[in-house]
Amino acid sequence: MRDLDDRRPEAIAVxxxxxxxxxxxxxxxxxxxxxxxxxxxxxxxISHYRAGGERVGVVAVDPTSPFSGGAIxxxxxxxxxxxxxxxxxxxxxxxxxxxGGLSRSTFDVVTVLDAMGFGRVLVExxxxxxxxxxxxxxxxxxxxxxxPGLGDxxxxxKAGILEIADxxxxxxxDREGADRAERDLMHMLDLRAPGERKDVEIVRTIAxxxxxxxxxxxxxxxxxxxHRGRVWSGEGGAARTRSRAQAQIAELVxxxxADRAERALAARGGLGEVAAAVVERRQDPWSVAETVVDSx
Amino acid sequence: MRDLDDRRPEAIAVxxxxxxxxxxxxxxxxxxxxxxxxxxxxxxxISHYRAGGERVGVVAVDPTSPFSGGAIxxxxxxxxxxxxxxxxxxxxxxxxxxxGGLSRSTFDVVTVLDAMGFGRVLVExxxxxxxxxxxxxxxxxxxxxxxPGLGDxxxxxKAGILEIADxxxxxxxDREGADRAERDLMHMLDLRAPGERKDVEIVRTIAxxxxxxxxxxxxxxxxxxxHRGRVWSGEGGAARTRSRAQAQIAELVxxxxADRAERALAARGGLGEVAAAVVERRQDPWSVAETVVDSx
Numbered sequence: 064m065r066d067l068d069d070r071r072p073e074a075i076a077v078x079x080x081x082x083x084x085x086x087x088x089x090x091x092x093x094x095x096x097x098x099x100x101x102x103x104x105x106x107x108x109i110s111h112y113r114a115g116g117e118r119v120g121v122v123a124v125d126p127t128s129p130f131s132g133g134a135i136x137x138x139x140x141x142x143x144x145x146x147x148x149x150x151x152x153x154x155x156x157x158x159x160x161x162x163g164g165l166s167r168s169t170f171d172v173v174t175v176l177d178a179m180g181f182g183r184v185l186v187e188x189x190x191x192x193x194x195x196x197x198x199x200x201x202x203x204x205x206x207x208x209x210x211p212g213l214g215d216x217x218x219x220x221k222a223g224i225l226e227i228a229d230x231x232x233x234x235x236x237d238r239e240g241a242d243r244a245e246r247d248l249m250h251m252l253d254l255r256a257p258g259e260r261k262d263v264e265i266v267r268t269i270a271x272x273x274x275x276x277x278x279x280x281x282x283x284x285x286x287x288x289x290h291r292g293r294v295w296s297g298e299g300g301a302a303r304t305r306s307r308a309q310a311q312i313a314e315l316v317x318x319x320x321a322d323r324a325e326r327a328l329a330a331r332g333g334l335g336e337v338a339a340a341v342v343e344r345r346q347d348p349w350s351v352a353e354t355v356v357d358s359x
Numbered sequence: 360m361r362d363l364d365d366r367r368p369e370a371i372a373v374x375x376x377x378x379x380x381x382x383x384x385x386x387x388x389x390x391x392x393x394x395x396x397x398x399x400x401x402x403x404x405i406s407h408y409r410a411g412g413e414r415v416g417v418v419a420v421d422p423t424s425p426f427s428g429g430a431i432x433x434x435x436x437x438x439x440x441x442x443x444x445x446x447x448x449x450x451x452x453x454x455x456x457x458x459g460g461l462s463r464s465t466f467d468v469v470t471v472l473d474a475m476g477f478g479r480v481l482v483e484x485x486x487x488x489x490x491x492x493x494x495x496x497x498x499x500x501x502x503x504x505x506x507p508g509l510g511d512x513x514x515x516x517k518a519g520i521l522e523i524a525d526x527x528x529x530x531x532x533d534r535e536g537a538d539r540a541e542r543d544l545m546h547m548l549d550l551r552a553p554g555e556r557k558d559v560e561i562v563r564t565i566a567x568x569x570x571x572x573x574x575x576x577x578x579x580x581x582x583x584x585x586h587r588g589r590v591w592s593g594e595g596g597a598a599r600t601r602s603r604a605q606a607q608i609a610e611l612v613x614x615x616x617a618d619r620a621e622r623a624l625a626a627r628g629g630l631g632e633v634a635a636a637v638v639e640r641r642q643d644p645w646s647v648a649e650t651v652v653d654s655x
Contacts, residue, residue: 079643083640083643098392132529156521250454305634305635308634308637308638309631309634312630312648312651314622315645315647316620316623316652319652320617321613323652328609328612334608339601342378342601342604344378344382348372348378348466349371349536351609355613356612
């Protein structure tokens, strides 16, 4: 899938052609606090779906260091043990460049996995920024993983993440504070405005126990399946299909514009050249940006 | 500053005119894990700088819920006690719309605060996504707040945040695990590639003690001042000035393009109308996005 990353016209042509073969994969997004063990949850979900005979694609989205171009893998390494299983395909994605494009890449890889016949696609994102919210919009069911012991800090699940959650997980549920974490989540769900309410199941997991009894992974898979049955049928399902298509198009439009902007900047000698006028305080940054955009 | 949010041409004209009056403010970015108490750190920093007679502007960046249009304030409420101090100006910012623009808004507000003569501007961001990294590029000194007890999960400070840190804070340092947290941070700093190394001071704080002895806030302010002295002079300072200007221009270009994309979508009946062809599987999303961009 190297070509996809290169954003070459041929890659876009392939994606267009693949579109007709998509629409069968069920996409589960998994996000949550740093330290919540969401990679471990994904790892256990892979095992669960593989045990059921499903082919599983995984997109691990990793906003990369702007400096090193790489990121520390952490417990994602664990997931790699599935890499030798031909029924599992794991792909890591990272942001690059000044002008973003993370969720576009996610859409692209999901499209390929879907067309390849992976019936289950897991998208794992790190962090809770706008990028992640955009990425999660690609999912059919969004799982937000939290963990006991973040104290009374409700910021832990703010930043738009609570609202996109279809299933909430209290992972590391063998730790002290699991009751309180679950209570806090229920309380936050209760605080939602009436118009924003939807059924959100809360599941406790101890994902590092894998599929062992009491790990909660069977219950999590059941909660995902229940959400699928509840939401992806009838009028609600149609509305969500529309919403996903809109998010994808908005992202692609943004990405195409970003590509054009990068070309426009390159045509003017690069960002460094363009910024010199601002550094020397000869011109303000707004005027410089307008000139670049007008030259498109 | 309502006009700034409206992205009206008059607002841009004002920003252009203000540019000549900027360049004096020293901008300190503060970010970190959810639950790290970074708002409390910002609150105590406000008190510290106010005690020294500085005027302090605060930009609290809050990626908003895509559904409710609002976010839960959490301990940021604490900060509001400074709102009645005429030497303090606090402005919250949130993302809106499909096409982003958070760091552009941050740049804009910082410009206004700088031109208004706030010598110290604190920019607080929530979360650790690409948005936050972009926002932090606007800062002269970036402070990353972490907290003991996130266990051995090194993901806690990944996602590009460690690399942008100029000062690392272990807040809630009266909690168990502060030694280990500091050791882990030092270890991660040691793991950096030789080309990425820079001096990063680690400071322990108990920010909810405010300016009381042992809160570590004086030490944090000293670490920020030391970074300022070390970096913002000579050739290194010139390089960072260029890098900041480039980040700002890239963001403004992206924002202007996003505005154009939104207008292009509106001209075609809005995103819902445009997406219908994809929902009905008459057209693939890449072709639809290309059509929108080509119509600009």
